[in-house]
Amino acid sequence: MYLCFLCNGLEKLTERCPKCEGHMLDAGKVVDYYGDYAAYVEVETQQRVDGYSNSSESHQCVHIGVCSNCNYIEEIAINEKEM
Numbered sequence: 001m002y003l004c005f006l007c008n009g010l011e012k013l014t015e016r017c018p019k020c021e022g023h024m025l026d027a028g029k030v031v032d033y034y035g036d037y038a039a040y041v042e043v044e045t046q047q048r049v050d051g052y053s054n055s056s057e058s059h060q061c062v063h064i065g066v067c068s069n070c071n072y073i074e075e076i077a078i079n080e081k082e083m
């Protein structure tokens with residue numbers, strides 16, 4: 001089975017902010033972050049949401065990264081690892 005190490009607390013986010021090189025903090029999975037999934041789907045980003053529906057097949061878990069320095073927000077696809 002595949003596991004997202006970030007979701008399971010086995011690994012920390014090591015991404016750096018593209019703007020200021022600050023440490024990115026994990027703000028959770030993208031679906032949790034946007035809250036009501038149904039409401040989110042109605043926004044114009046539907047195409048991207050559809051893209052994410054494949055994330056379990058491609059063994060990626062999409063997280064929201066927030067820069068601890070400048071609060072820049074970025075979506076980060078975490079590669080799940082086979083256990």
Ligand SMILES: [Zn+2]
Pocket residue numbers: 004005006007008029061062063078
């Ligand atoms: Zn995850």
Ligand SMILES: [Zn+2]
Pocket residue numbers: 017018019020021022067068069070071072
């Ligand atoms: Zn930053």
